[in-house]
Amino acid sequence: MVVIGESALVRRLLIGVSVLFLGAFLMAPLAVVFAVAFGQGVAAYFASFRDPDTLAAVRLTLLAAAIAVPSNLTFGVAAAWAIGKFEFWGKSFLISLIDLPFSVSPVVAGLTYVLLFGAQGVLGPWLTSHNLHVIFAVPGIVLATIFVTFPFIARELLPLMAAQGNDEEEAAITLGASGWQTFLKVTLPNVKWALLYGVILCNARAMGEFGAVSVVSGHIRGLTDTMPLQIEVLYNDYQFVPAFAVASLLALLALVTLVVKSAVEWRAGKLRSQLA
Amino acid sequence: MKFRRASIIPGFGLTLGFTIFYLSLVVLVPLSATFFEASKVGWHQFWHLVMTPRALAAYGLSFGASLIGAALNFVLGTLVAWVLVRYSFPFKRVLDSLVDLPFALPTAVAGIALTTLYAKTGWFGAPLASAGIHVAFTRLGIVVALTFVGLPFVVRTVQPVLEDLDKELEEAAASLGAGRWQTFTRVVYPAIFPAAVTGFALAFARGVGEYGSVIFIAGNMPMRTEIAPLLIVTKLEEYDYAGATSIAVVMLVISFVFLLAINALQRWSSRREGHDVREAPALRPAFGLEV
Numbered sequence: 001m002v003v004i005g006e007s008a009l010v011r012r013l014l015i016g017v018s019v020l021f022l023g024a025f026l027m028a029p030l031a032v033v034f035a036v037a038f039g040q041g042v043a044a045y046f047a048s049f050r051d052p053d054t055l056a057a058v059r060l061t062l063l064a065a066a067i068a069v070p071s072n073l074t075f076g077v078a079a080a081w082a083i084g085k086f087e088f089w090g091k092s093f094l095i096s097l098i099d100l101p102f103s104v105s106p107v108v109a110g111l112t113y114v115l116l117f118g119a120q121g122v123l124g125p126w127l128t129s130h131n132l133h134v135i136f137a138v139p140g141i142v143l144a145t146i147f148v149t150f151p152f153i154a155r156e157l158l159p160l161m162a163a164q165g166n167d168e169e170e171a172a173i174t175l176g177a178s179g180w181q182t183f184l185k186v187t188l189p190n191v192k193w194a195l196l197y198g199v200i201l202c203n204a205r206a207m208g209e210f211g212a213v214s215v216v217s218g219h220i221r222g223l224t225d226t227m228p229l230q231i232e233v234l235y236n237d238y239q240f241v242p243a244f245a246v247a248s249l250l251a252l253l254a255l256v257t258l259v260v261k262s263a264v265e266w267r268a269g270k271l272r273s274q275l276a
Numbered sequence: 277m278k279f280r281r282a283s284i285i286p287g288f289g290l291t292l293g294f295t296i297f298y299l300s301l302v303v304l305v306p307l308s309a310t311f312f313e314a315s316k317v318g319w320h321q322f323w324h325l326v327m328t329p330r331a332l333a334a335y336g337l338s339f340g341a342s343l344i345g346a347a348l349n350f351v352l353g354t355l356v357a358w359v360l361v362r363y364s365f366p367f368k369r370v371l372d373s374l375v376d377l378p379f380a381l382p383t384a385v386a387g388i389a390l391t392t393l394y395a396k397t398g399w400f401g402a403p404l405a406s407a408g409i410h411v412a413f414t415r416l417g418i419v420v421a422l423t424f425v426g427l428p429f430v431v432r433t434v435q436p437v438l439e440d441l442d443k444e445l446e447e448a449a450a451s452l453g454a455g456r457w458q459t460f461t462r463v464v465y466p467a468i469f470p471a472a473v474t475g476f477a478l479a480f481a482r483g484v485g486e487y488g489s490v491i492f493i494a495g496n497m498p499m500r501t502e503i504a505p506l507l508i509v510t511k512l513e514e515y516d517y518a519g520a521t522s523i524a525v526v527m528l529v530i531s532f533v534f535l536l537a538i539n540a541l542q543r544w545s546s547r548r549e550g551h552d553v554r555e556a557p558a559l560r561p562a563f564g565l566e567v
Binding site for chain 2: 006010011015017019022024025026027030036071075079082083086094096098100101105106108109111112114115116121146150166178201204205208210211214215228229235244251255257258259
């Protein structure tokens with residue numbers, strides 16, 4: 001029997017360096033958000049949310065996410081079904097295209113919509129003549145949010161649906177179930193936790209998107225500023241407590257996302273060990 | 277060659293049709309509009325716009341800072357993955373979950389938090405300033421922001437490979453007389469290297485396009501601390517659409533190259549791990565669940 005492993009000293013050193021690195025780069029930024037937000041007391045923190053522009057920003061963010069997440073959910077389920085359950089030509093190319101928004105800079109994503117829908121853009125003259133406003137208005141913000149969060153739900157569902165194979169669905173179809181029944185009663189229960197995490201991650205990213213939305217928003221206070229843009233406005237005005245108070249809401253959302261991810265993974269791990 | 281393999285499962289036409297329609301509407305058409313707009317500029321003018329000294333300085337900064345950030349994450353990310361897989365210590369699970377924070381935290385929040393930390397009066401900025409090191413509003417600040425943004429990638433690509441790594445290989449190496457460090461460099465490291473390189477490439481690609489977390493801490497001085505995405509925004513605010521579009525096309529081409537390179541790397545990485553090469557790489561989520 002050979003004992004492998006590092007000496008206690010090396011082990012402690014490696015753990016120490018890792019904890020230091022994660023502490024400085026992850027825990028400190030998180031802590032400073034709440035430290036500044038509550039720096040002048042709880043009353044000042046809550047007073048930050050009485051600003052009508054901030055409230056308008058919260059409403060706009062909720063609206064953008066309420067449209068973007070269901071749209072990308074529908075797409076994600078359809079894409080995962082088509083790609084995960086069937087073998088066809090050009091499949092991996094299609095997956096690469098779905099991944100595309102991951103690697104496009106958010107600023108470039110915003111710019112593409114300005115070039116398409118802006119006053120100088122391809123569709124600009126037509127939109128103007130019909131009195132429709134996309135850029136520097138709410139539709140542009142929604143579109144930019146959809147682009148940036150486009151792959152998330154598809155990306156969570158795809159590997160799982162592909163890995164689970166088609167046996168159960170084929171059995172259901174053979175026994176006379178319709179396609180829709182098969183999806184609801186067989187496929188969905190198998191992927192519901194991954195779907196939940198996908199939706200929550202997509203939602204967190206939709207509410208937190210900055211670069212793409214910044215380009216199409218035009219920064220009209222109270223009208224086209226989302227929460228991240230309002231954070232920028234407040235921060236650049238040296239209104240640190242309100243800026244970090246809004247930031248703390250988004251930081252909480254991020255923490256909830258991480259907790260859900262851990263919970264879903266823990267569940268999956270437990271299921272796996274039960275099967276084994 | 278047939279387009280698809282026969283199956284009794286219904287809904288292929290409908291779901292694939294919707295997938296392609298939605299993909300075209302949201303991603304492909306807008307991206308082609310950018311290339312279409314850039315083509316109107318003309319080659320000579322395009323070359324002139326994308327090769328100005330200010331643009332070259334911005335590409336250099338975006339690439340350089342991303343490269344340093346990704347390299348830091350390559351080393352420290354591998355270390356963190358090792359520590360999280362091999363050792364147990366208090367609050368390990370909390371730290372493990374927290375690794376995904378840069379992926380879930382909005383970039384604007386990260387930007388103002390890092391700037392506050394590293395400003396001259398900040399928790400880290402004050403002691404660093406008294407040592408003569410200035411981070412906020414310098415290029416060093418950009419590296420810090422891009423290190424933060426890229427942190428999850430190497431950890432999350434290396435972690436599953438380390439978990440799957442057979443301990444018997446290390447025991448065999450040790451029983452043959454290899455020291456611990458030798459076992460690591462000759463047995464463990466070759467196994468995790470492809471995954472670490474994939475993580476490095478993902479972090480690098482993310483860093484080059486990053487905007488939100490950088491602009492707060494960067495100082496944004498043309499030629500010195502102006503990243504490429506910020507230059508696009510600046511051009512757009514000056515109504516210089518040709519300039520903004522041309523630089524955006526350069527960035528887009530770079531993204532496509534990265535995407536191809538990362539796909540190739542993931543293919544290589546899974547082949548080294550012994551997975552089915554056709555299925556594994558593209559179907560594995562980049563930031564997904566471990567299920």
